[in-house]
Amino acid sequence: MVLFYTRPTSLIGRQWLRTYTTARSNLTVDALVYSQYGKPTDVLKWHSYPLPALTSETVHVKFLASPINPADVNQVQGAYPLKPPFERLAESDDTKYAVGGNEGVAQVVAVGDNVKGLKIGDQVIMANAGYGTWRTYAAGPASDFQALPMADNISKIQLATLSVNPCTAYRMLKDFVNLKQGDYVIQNGANSAVGQSVIQLAKAWGIKTINVVRNRPDIDDLRKDLEQLGATHVITDDTLGSHETKSMIKAWGQPKLGLNCVGGKSATEMARHLSANGQYVTYGAMARAPLALPASLLIFKNLAFHGFWMSRWTDTHSVEERTNMVNELIGLMKQGAFTEPKWTPVEWNEQAVKTAVDQGIQGFGTGKQVILF
Numbered sequence: 001m002v003l004f005y006t007r008p009t010s011l012i013g014r015q016w017l018r019t020y021t022t023a024r025s026n027l028t029v030d031a032l033v034y035s036q037y038g039k040p041t042d043v044l045k046w047h048s049y050p051l052p053a054l055t056s057e058t059v060h061v062k063f064l065a066s067p068i069n070p071a072d073v074n075q076v077q078g079a080y081p082l083k084p085p086f087e088r089l090a091e092s093d094d095t096k097y098a099v100g101g102n103e104g105v106a107q108v109v110a111v112g113d114n115v116k117g118l119k120i121g122d123q124v125i126m127a128n129a130g131y132g133t134w135r136t137y138a139a140g141p142a143s144d145f146q147a148l149p150m151a152d153n154i155s156k157i158q159l160a161t162l163s164v165n166p167c168t169a170y171r172m173l174k175d176f177v178n179l180k181q182g183d184y185v186i187q188n189g190a191n192s193a194v195g196q197s198v199i200q201l202a203k204a205w206g207i208k209t210i211n212v213v214r215n216r217p218d219i220d221d222l223r224k225d226l227e228q229l230g231a232t233h234v235i236t237d238d239t240l241g242s243h244e245t246k247s248m249i250k251a252w253g254q255p256k257l258g259l260n261c262v263g264g265k266s267a268t269e270m271a272r273h274l275s276a277n278g279q280y281v282t283y284g285a286m287a288r289a290p291l292a293l294p295a296s297l298l299i300f301k302n303l304a305f306h307g308f309w310m311s312r313w314t315d316t317h318s319v320e321e322r323t324n325m326v327n328e329l330i331g332l333m334k335q336g337a338f339t340e341p342k343w344t345p346v347e348w349n350e351q352a353v354k355t356a357v358d359q360g361i362q363g364f365g366t367g368k369q370v371i372l373f
């Protein structure tokens with residue numbers, strides 16, 4: 001007996017509605033799976049199983065590319081609130097598995113007779129997080145996938161990395177402050193994929209950015225790269241507390257919005273640069289250090305502190321809203337105003353992916369690691 005999932009009914013402790021089929025196709029799925037949480041290099045393993053046969057209600061998709069995001073690693077470690085269920089992937093499986101990965105682009109290769117809205121050749125992203133994208137094929141109902149508008153000048157890397165980081169940047173720039181042309185945003189982790197998305201969207205919308213990165217020997221190259229992408233200013237986190245930086249930011253214009261994916265001391269220093277009544281959004285914790293907030297920022301500057309989680313947004317907003325956002329991002333890609341993140345290819349084999357996952361959490365990387373199937 002083989003099973004696959006339909007759309008989950010709730011976000012945390014998701015309950016998947018299951019449809020069972022005993023039939024199998026003649027395609028074999030190769031997947032990077034785990035059967036328990038732990039150190040990714042210890043628990044991730046290669047697993048091959050037959051793809052469930054096509055039914056009148058399902059589609060088959062072939063994965064083209066899938067990134068390795070920090071949350072994917074946390075998920076395998078068991079340190080992420082969204083926990084896919086461990087399930088038998090094929091009748092022959094004695095062990096229950098979850099498939100790694102949450103994001104990617106796939107192509108529809110077969111469509112059941114009653115399926116509406118998808119056709120062979122369509123390129124799709126996953127409708128929900130927690131789908132398991134580190135695999136060659138998947139079978140499921142059309143509601144598991146969202147078709148993308150086709151465009152010749154958009155790369156598969158752009159599509160594979162579209163649903164998490166650009167959407168997160170889009171929402172954070174739109175949903176917390178009404179930013180007008182010329183307003184400033186400050187962000188740390190500015191060289192991350194989210195950071196690069198913030199820079200490009202802000203530029204497209206006439207918003208200025210102060211981009212905080214960690215200092216490094218080749219900081220001038222990184223500064224140049226981010227400026228080419230559209231960054232207004234690039235500064236290093238070790239200067240955030242200095243009087244000189246304070247005066248400089250005052251002269252540029254104090255930001256109305258701060259975006260924090262780092263935490264720790266530099267995230268506190270960044271908050272001090274916001275304008276009165278500014279909004280500060282935390283969406284990651286790469287430094288694994290708590291965000292300490294001086295009372296004065298709340299009492300006298302009236303700053304407001306928020307968290308943002310894209311998975312929650314997707315769960316609480318309509319498919320139509322997500323489609324509109326994705327289409328707007330694709331429109332910017334078509335115009336050349338939103339490029340792929342800096343990335344490095346990862347070969348599709350067990351050792352290469354494990355090595356990449358290990359590197360993905362070490363910092364000072366060479367760009368988003370993307371598995372090419």
Ligand SMILES: NC(=O)c1ccc[n+]([C@@H]2O[C@H](COP(=O)([O-])OP(=O)(O)OC[C@H]3O[C@@H](n4cnc5c(N)ncnc54)[C@H](OP(=O)(O)O)[C@@H]3O)[C@@H](O)[C@H]2O)c1
Nearest residue numbers: 168189192193194214261283284286287308309310363364
């Ligand atoms: N809440 C949400 O919905 C949501 C959605 C998407 C992403 N995120 C979060 O956003 C963050 C960035 O994700 P991404 O995929 O864009 O990342 P990414 O492209 O993989 O880049 C990782 C970023 O983290 C920085 N970093 C790594 N270790 C660090 C440390 N110890 N201290 C400070 N910075 C460190 C890196 O800077 P260096 O080059 O200096 O190492 C780089 O800027 C992650 O925390 C991710 O979980 C959250």
